[in-house]
Amino acid sequence: MSESTIQKQESELLQLVTFGIGEEEFGIDILKVQEIIRTMAITKVPNSPP
Incomplete structure (x- = not known):
């Protein structure tokens, strides 16, 4: 994930x-984001189905 800024109008910036x-690739207004949770490594459980 990353944060980027684009110009919305002449003096108004929109952060995504x-x-x-x-x-x-998708983008959403940063003001609508509550939290960012990064994916953690998944550990395979022995003898379990895929």
Whole structure:
């Protein structure tokens, strides 16, 4: 995830949080984001189904 800034109008800036899912990249207004939780490493449990 990253934070980027784009110019919305002449003097108004819009800050976005951007993230990717698969091959797609998305962005959302930073004011609408409550928290960012990064994906943790997944541990395989022995003898369990995939």
